Amino acid sequence: MTVREWAAEFFAAHPPGKASSSARREIAWRVHVEPRFGRIPISAVAPSDVQIWVTELVALRSVSTARQALGVLRQILDVATADGVLTRNPASGARLPRAPRSEPCPLTHDQLWSLSAAMTSERDRLMVLVMGYGGLRWGEVSALRVRSVDSKQSTSSGGVCRGQWAAVPRCREDSRISNGAAPSTDCGRPACMVQITRTG
Template identity: 50%
Template structure:
């Protein structure tokens, strides 16, 4: 019902004899239009309280962030950057109910062109997560970020070293600490944050190294945290490398001592080590420029060359599943489809001719 007031019109909406909402307008035509929209939404079962629907994206981002409190510092910092640099400037002040899917899609695809496909996907995931929460709570009835397809992210091709290059690099680096680090990374596939967090207690018998924690650099500060379930693992080193690691770890007395610290006992930083040790050593050894992460590529490549299955490589690298390993390292696995076809053909010919394969002699 619409009531005439001194300064305009007051709309009161009822549903099944119960009051549900009200709003004031200066013009009668605006009051009638709003009342009609509320009644249509109530009849269709899509109505939400007007005050909730008017909540801004920025307000709901804060609510959504509260559900992500268990994430690691690096993840939180990355998400905060996406929100600050991309999501809030585009949608922060807008009511949740005012953003159509076409606008979100246009924004995300523009990000993919002007920034990168990776940036677009991460920013879109924020909007999608915020709206999923709002839909779940009944504040809005659709998620404008669902079903949006973006260009595939470009894949960085692995840049592994050979066995010979890896050992040449190990012989060129300036210290025993760096030599052992290079060999451990090149044969285990540890991430930088994992190898920089290794302690004396990490080294186990029979060439095994237990990984349970890692460092992350967030805003220039190092944070030590436990690894995710699929990242926590035990890696096994070749005996020749395990011997060098065991000899190096014997220099330390306390199980809590870092194995590869700086001169003052602090954790090594990726960029510092790359600049002062890796880059000049590569040049001296006449090896193509690589990053510390490419030593992880090296471990994957050498394991595959030795005949390791994709599942074994995934476990070694701490990937969540074998599909992740294939996305990153498919080009390193041998293309043996020809051999597979030959073996299948032999079985097919046997079956076609009605013969059975002879059992092998004992």
């Protein structure tokens, strides 16, 4: 039995839970796994073959693409191993290099305000600015209420976050820090945004 034939049975018996997961799995299989292993007998797949393939994928595409494709191949061969078709999974020992950590690249003041201006409601415009300057995730900003903000004390508080007012666009890493600096107005924009320190 070839890898392609076994994969057809695997996909039929193990449908993914979400449509997005199904699409990613299908693309990884069709674009990367099947062209390399589809015609090979499943018992002929060697660990060295898998490692060479993964290394080539990392060089030609990216670590994340190689990880997705390797995950699909591993799942297929895991089931073949569990069913006794293989004595061991030849993909289980394949190693991937660590993905390089990307440097944060927050929007400039003008970019953030342009994005805010493109929103269709005042609420959405304000949420974009709070997320941009405060570094909040969607779940955090959507949990904020009017009572969470004390404009006199220049603070915000709530079940998910607490912080000080600031006027510097933040990235996610920065949102863990509240340095107590005074609001800056050198960008020509109102100093009315929130710098967040997460509390839980």
